[in-house]
Amino acid sequence: MTSPSPGRFAGHFEYGKPVAAPEGGIPYWDVFPYDGDVSVRALDAPVIPEPPRGGEGDRPCGECARDDEGYVWTDEHWRLDAGAGGDSLLNFMLTPRAHHDLGDLPADLVVGMGTTIQRVEAAIMGLGDIARVHVNRWGDGGSHLHWWFFARPEGLLQLRGTCLPLWGDVLPALPKETWDAAMTSVASHMTTTGGRPGGPVV
Ligand SMILES: [Zn+2]
Structure with missing residues (x-):
């Protein structure tokens, strides 16, 4: 009502x-x-x-419906996705493999989440030419917990802070080869401490 x-x-x-x-x-x-x-x-x-979010009520969860194809990196508990090629700024999304929101995330995953978030930031910073990685959790669209990582290119002080995603909306797309190389590098960096690179994008 x-x-x-x-x-x-x-x-x-x-x-x-x-x-x-x-x-x-x-x-x-x-x-x-x-x-x-x-x-x-x-x-x-x-x-x-x-109204229900994705994965609530009779609304299906798109995240749960996906297999590991197309992810940048996965392990037993977590999957790392990225924005579409064609985005102007590097952005990634970390989700638990199982359907949980932050409030019902099991304690062992809560502990591992901190480490995994830190690893993702390190992998993105490891690309070089990145000044900061902004980590955000909103969750108004989907109920499956998802952490956003937005990478601010080094030196672009005008893109500092909360307006970074707005700039991502208006700037031209990264060249595909730059995007693809970054995905490969982040997957490689993550895999050095566990997990595996995601499958190819179909
Ligand atoms: Zn789900």
Whole structure:
């Protein structure tokens, strides 16, 4: 059943009315990729309960449906995927092999997750020409836990921080040979401490 009433952390917002752009807000930061005047969308009314994410209710989980083909690297518990060739910035996604979200991840996987995240960052940094790897977990689309890794190219200070994925949306694609070589290198780096390179992309 849908309730129009927002929860107590959102009851102070106005819905359906234009939101004033704050002076000095993110659109005015030098890391924001867009220029010119921007306006803020009106806030939609809350949807409670929220619709199921992928892998919840009767919605299938796309992650569970995949075999290891096309992954960059896999081991017994974890699989490392990457964005599509054609992306402008290197980005990777780490998922547990079994269907878990962060809240129900078994304790042994929680422990291994920290080590694996650290290994993924090291593998990406090992490519060289990367200044930072940003690690994010959102999970609004799919219920299968997935950690994002966004690599910021060295020297591109304008791409620092939370706007990095927005820049990834607007910049031109990496050359395919550069992308492919990076995938091979990351897989090789990961495999030195366990697991195996993923299968070929079909
Ligand atoms: Zn799943």
